[in-house]
Amino acid sequence: MNYVIKGNMSSQQLTTNMLISHAENYHKNTEIISxxxxxxxxxxxxSTFGKRSKKISYSLLQNGYKEGDIIGTIxxxxxxxxxxxxAISGFGGIAHTINPRLFPEEIVYIVNHAxxxxxxxxxxxxxxxxxxxxLFTTVENIYIVGPKHNEMAAKMNGFKFxxxxIYDDEKDFIWPxxxxxxxxxxxxxxxxTGNPKGVLYSHKSIVLHANMICLPDYLSLxxxxxxxxxxxxxxVNAWGVTYASSMIGAKLVLPGSNVSAKNLIELINKHDVSISIAIPTIWEEVLEYLKVQDIKIPSLKRVYSGGSQVPQWMIQEFKDKHKIDCVQVWGMTETSPLGLVNYHSNNLKNKKNNLISKTGRPVWAMEFKITDPKGESIKKDHTQVGNIxxxxxxxxxKYYKERDxxxxxxxWFDTGDIGKIDKDGYISLTDRSKDLIKSGGEWISSIxxxxxxxxHPKVYDASVxxxxxxxxxxxxxxxxEIEKNAxxxxxxxxxxxxDKIAKWQIPDKVIFIDxxxxxxxxxxxxxKLRDKYFEQFIKEE
Incomplete structure (x- = not known):
């Protein structure tokens, strides 16, 4: 019989309470501006943040909420x-962050499903x-976050503030x-492509993810x-950055819902922001505003962008005009989310132009592989395209409430992405598998x-x-979708x-919509676009 010799180290559990306790105790006076x-x-x-989180957590327990209860936030x-x-996860509950941009029917679905x-x-x-x-089938209380003097809130029947x-007598409350x-x-x-699916993050996975993204080769926080x-x-928890910030006790600036380029630039300059994260659309608007208004943002050192492919011109413009590193990242709700980061080390300077076009390399503890349509592994030589x-x-x-x-x-989890992997581990994602276009036996990337x-200067947005x-x-x-008045x-x-792509890849037709x-x-x-247009031109012929 084989015996396992266990290490003699502490078995302390990795929980989100560890993150907030560290920030509260060792970075007491570091600001959070909201x-x-x-x-x-x-x-x-x-320090104040930690105390208030405890107070809310204690109050939730006193109001009858218990470990395992799911509580939504909008x-x-x-x-x-x-x-x-x-506070919710701190007492053993589950914080369900709800996207207010969903259609009301979708919100009803996920609230009831959760x-x-x-x-x-x-x-x-x-x-x-x-x-x-x-229409909510399990919701017992709705709490308004904000001042009581809000005119609309004051008129709400059946809502609480x-x-x-919040109770004030939680002086001795200790995280359970x-x-x-x-x-x-x-x-x-x-x-x-159907009803939203729930992804449950454990305390351990959140702490591990926070630790991973702080490392120098990733977000370097x-x-x-x-x-x-x-x-x-x-x-996905602001890509895990709010958890990572408490792990290291960084200064935070929380912008609320105003993410206009003007407001973001003002916040960056007012608070000497050094790092920020956003989707490419946001950064495109920021670059345009900086150019038109001739403004500088000297404190900003790095921006991280993902959610869709980051164009090479954006990475280049940030570097050439503002001396800012624009770093492409990739992830999914299912990966917590960060999986790939395209942050180049100094010894790769001679290859940087080529690396800019790639999505990134895996973060620590994440493994990637590429397979052909039959599920067989493909060599990582950046020549063959396959499933990632x-x-x-x-x-x-496993998705929440699903048996299988x-x-x-x-x-191994199928990302649904198509791409290539090179011998150094850099991955280039070319498209979603369901969005690739197969024309005459050859694949065309819609992305x-x-x-x-x-x-194109007259195009506001487009899809292929x-x-x-x-x-x-x-x-x-x-x-x-064409620019207004164009x-x-x-x-x-x-x-x-x-002259930008091969002739056979150039689209045949254009549809203009409002x-x-x-x-x-x-x-x-x-x-929805495929449902509407997939067979339209066949029928017209």
């Missing part, structure tokens, strides 16, 4: 929202719930012991940084075409889908592709 929807500034610190990036998330016991809603989002709260919930495998946070996928998380907390799979301690193994595992028998056409073609099987179609012809749009259908995360709903 803005509400009215633009009002609130200055706090990690709030922007504010200190009040962050306090709630830590079986939320209560919902905390920012006063600015009250209208979302007023006409649909009667979060400040009325929680198993690190217990669920701490529930997030739902965007549901572009430290207590010396001032961090501006623009990505909302309802998008991932596994690791911060990767899902969503990984194979070795723990590559979108990156090109979105640079495959449509049915009698000769080639499928051909690319551009669905374009006019563009089909020929003008198609000509823009010339507004692209978007998901709650701001991505074009290609399934």
């Amino acid at each position: 803005y509400n929807v009215r633009g009002e500034e609130k200055i706090s610190n990690w 709030c922007p990036n504010t200190i009040a929202h962050m306090e709630l998330i830590y 079986e939320d016991k209560a919902i905390f809603v920012d006063s600015s989002y009250l209208a979302i719930l007023v006409s649909h709260k009667h 979060v400040e009325d919930l 012991d929680i198993n690190e495998e217990s669920a701490a946070v529930l997030c739902y996928t965007s549901g572009t 430290s207590s010396r940084d001032c961090i501006l998380p623009i990505t909302p907390m309802f998008h 799979w991932v596994k690791g301690p911060t990767v899902i193994n 595992l969503c990984v194979d028998n070795e723990g 590559q075409l979108e990156q090109i056409i979105r640079r 889908i495959g449509i049915k073609d009698k000769k080639w099987g499928e051909r690319p179609l551009v669905v374009a 006019k563009a012809s089909e020929v003008e749009i198609l000509d823009y592709f010339k 507004e692209l259908p978007l998901s709650s995360t701001g991505k074009p709903l290609k399934n």
